[in-house]
Amino acid sequence: MAESFASEAFRSTKFALGLAFRADPRRTVSTGFFQIVGALAAIGTVVIGKVLLERILDDGATSPQQLLWPLLGLALVTAVTGSIAVIRGQQERLLGERVSQLVWNKVLDVVTNVDLMTYEQPGFITEYANVERGGMTRPLPMTKSVFGLIGAGLGVSAMLIALMSIAPVLAPILFLGAVPAVIVSRLASRSEFAFSRRLTPAFMRREYLRRVLTHREYAAEIRSFGAAPNLRSRHSALDAVVGNGLKGQVASRTKLALVQTAGSALSLVAVLLVIVYMLDRGLLTLPQAGAAAIAVRILGSQLSSVYSSFSALTESAPFVSDLNRFLRKRTSPAGRAEPMTLQHRLTLSDVQFRYPGRDDAALADIDMFIDRGEVVALVGENGSGKTTLANIVAGLYEPDSGEVRWDEVPLERERVRASVTMVFQDFAQFSLSVTDNIDVAGQSSADPGRVHTAAFDAQLTDTIASLPSGFDTMLGRDLDEGLDLSGGQWQRMALARALLKNSSLIVLDEPSAALDPRAENELFNDVRRVLNGRAALLISHRYSNVKHADRIYVLDGGRVVECGSHRELMRLGGKYADLFTLQSTAYSMETVDD
Numbered sequence: 001m002a003e004s005f006a007s008e009a010f011r012s013t014k015f016a017l018g019l020a021f022r023a024d025p026r027r028t029v030s031t032g033f034f035q036i037v038g039a040l041a042a043i044g045t046v047v048i049g050k051v052l053l054e055r056i057l058d059d060g061a062t063s064p065q066q067l068l069w070p071l072l073g074l075a076l077v078t079a080v081t082g083s084i085a086v087i088r089g090q091q092e093r094l095l096g097e098r099v100s101q102l103v104w105n106k107v108l109d110v111v112t113n114v115d116l117m118t119y120e121q122p123g124f125i126t127e128y129a130n131v132e133r134g135g136m137t138r139p140l141p142m143t144k145s146v147f148g149l150i151g152a153g154l155g156v157s158a159m160l161i162a163l164m165s166i167a168p169v170l171a172p173i174l175f176l177g178a179v180p181a182v183i184v185s186r187l188a189s190r191s192e193f194a195f196s197r198r199l200t201p202a203f204m205r206r207e208y209l210r211r212v213l214t215h216r217e218y219a220a221e222i223r224s225f226g227a228a229p230n231l232r233s234r235h236s237a238l239d240a241v242v243g244n245g246l247k248g249q250v251a252s253r254t255k256l257a258l259v260q261t262a263g264s265a266l267s268l269v270a271v272l273l274v275i276v277y278m279l280d281r282g283l284l285t286l287p288q289a290g291a292a293a294i295a296v297r298i299l300g301s302q303l304s305s306v307y308s309s310f311s312a313l314t315e316s317a318p319f320v321s322d323l324n325r326f327l328r329k330r331t332s333p334a335g336r337a338e339p340m341t342l343q344h345r346l347t348l349s350d351v352q353f354r355y356p357g358r359d360d361a362a363l364a365d366i367d368m369f370i371d372r373g374e375v376v377a378l379v380g381e382n383g384s385g386k387t388t389l390a391n392i393v394a395g396l397y398e399p400d401s402g403e404v405r406w407d408e409v410p411l412e413r414e415r416v417r418a419s420v421t422m423v424f425q426d427f428a429q430f431s432l433s434v435t436d437n438i439d440v441a442g443q444s445s446a447d448p449g450r451v452h453t454a455a456f457d458a459q460l461t462d463t464i465a466s467l468p469s470g471f472d473t474m475l476g477r478d479l480d481e482g483l484d485l486s487g488g489q490w491q492r493m494a495l496a497r498a499l500l501k502n503s504s505l506i507v508l509d510e511p512s513a514a515l516d517p518r519a520e521n522e523l524f525n526d527v528r529r530v531l532n533g534r535a536a537l538l539i540s541h542r543y544s545n546v547k548h549a550d551r552i553y554v555l556d557g558g559r560v561v562e563c564g565s566h567r568e569l570m571r572l573g574g575k576y577a578d579l580f581t582l583q584s585t586a587y588s589m590e591t592v593d594d
Contacts, residue, residue: 012320013313016142023098027091028143034088035144035151038081092144099140106327107136114329115413116396121356127326129204134196135323142316148309156306167278184260188253188311193318195249199242206238215478260311339418342504342535344407346370346393351402353388353558362388363558366402370505370535375527377538377546379576380555386539387425387509389555393537394422394507421503425510427494429485431476434464438496450500457530458496463489495530505535543580552576 020028111119111128118124212218213231222228272293279289351366363385370376370393378386391397392404395417403410406419430437435451444450451471455461467473467483475493476482485493498506527536540546547566554562554569554576562574569576 008321009314009317012317012324013142013146015324016139016316016320017146019102019139020095020099020143023102024095027095027098031088031091031095031144032147032150034084034091035147036154038084038088038151092140095143096140099143100136103136103139103323107131107323110327110329115398116391117356117398118329126200126204127322130197130200131323131326133200133203134193134319135326138316138319138323141312142320145309145313145316148305149313152305152309167275167283184256184311188256188315191249191252191256192315195245196319199245202238202241202245206235206242209235209238338415339503340406340411340415342370342372342406342419344372346505346535347403347405347408348393349403349405351389351392351399351404353392353397353399361558363392363399366560368553368560368563370537371550372504372535373533374550375531375536375538375548377540377549377552378555379540379543379546379552379579381579382541384555385558386555388558390422390507390509390537390539393505394420396422419503420505420507421498421501422507423494423498423509427491429476429490429493431478431482432474433471434467434473434475434493435471437475437493438500440497441501443500451496454496454500457499457532458492459530460489460492460496463492499530499532503534505537506531507537507539509539510541543576543583547580 017028107128114124209231213222213228213235222231275289275293347369348366351363352361353363354361366389368376378389380386388397392399393416395404395413395415398413404413404416405411406416411419428440430440432440434455435448438451438454455464455471463485464470464473474482475485477484527538538546538549546552549566551563551565552569553560554574556575562569562572562576564572566580570580
């Protein structure tokens, strides 16, 4: 266990130092330099203190002039020590920001580039929460601890040399106080890491409730249902869980700290008693005893710095190790794959897919194709696998087996994803300008007119013209300056975003969910014009919207049970015909009742 911990601490220290050097090499070096200089300045205090005592206690050294230079030297050392502390603090502030920026960018590399299936797993979210709460803030304190150990170690060495030249017997007594400090540091490290892991679920649930209670997207529904008291009660319960857990952790850490302090204090008292004993027996002169007392006090302070730096390092090690493991996750950098144009056909052959941790298959034996320029529809009841299949077609999920072929060429998922655009049912509403909402990937920097063309094709021109600053108008509900749009207008914004990518295949997952009936009817009647020759895979729960598709695939239990045009499926009299008739009858009855 000791070897394992030492190995983890070494790897974590190396990783943290590497981050600091990559973030800001100059300030990392200067921080270490100031730590070391500050520690070595203590040597001057001992040397000058010994000189002062000798001259004060020497009967022949009564002239104030003879004390002037030692006093000036003591003042200089004090000034240098204080100045270094101030400068080092400000340098560490800048270094801290640089390290934080670097760590955040590396974490964002993982979070934004990890595949969607991994991201959607609960374990990934918990792992990220652990890293965000613990690991991301630890590299700089760990770096400072390393420099603190170096500086304090040099100070301890210098004080030991001074002390050994005066009274060698004193050093071993002081070092006995290090034993409980090392043991306590290890226990504290384990305790803090276990505490953080234990309370992470409570922290996550509390943070979620805070977001629900404070974010605008939930405000209307919370007020409509009068949900605030219940949610506040749940939040208070989690406050109690966190508070009680923290109370116990603070009590445990306090006990450990008291044990460490008691060990250090006892060793210091023992050394001072030995000095008094040696002075009484004539084994030390008064100047030597005074210098020894000063050296012991400073050595005790330096040892305290060693203990605290070591404690901080050991406490940070498991958190930094977590961060290191998280950053080593395999990712596929966005934008690496080159998109392809669909010349003939996209084909799925014998595709199988199962969600991790599930026994039943989400998709089984899927065979389907989409020809260039075709509008193909997916229908089925909730849970039949429509969105899962759409995610595979869009390259967001990797099938467990089977092939996705693009013009008869098997493609890896990253290449498929680069070649297909997807409009989601729960599309994003970015708190950005109109232009940036449409061109969120920054594709049109060389040709700004593409944004206007995409907006025109998505029938957004009139909406944008009515906004105060046109394409420069800030949208969204997260910023005070943002303007909100209607659900249908946001839907058109998502469609314009898809059209701007200019893929030859677009997947539309419930694209009319936010549209009113008239706008929905207009969209589907005009879908071929909007697509402008692109192929489309269309998912809709309203069967009347897909009857003009070139081909309709009916899913049931993750399998394709029927395939054909609307007329063919109606003549077949199977599941599609039953569901279409059921919806049509229900809609007609609602219309009559209205």
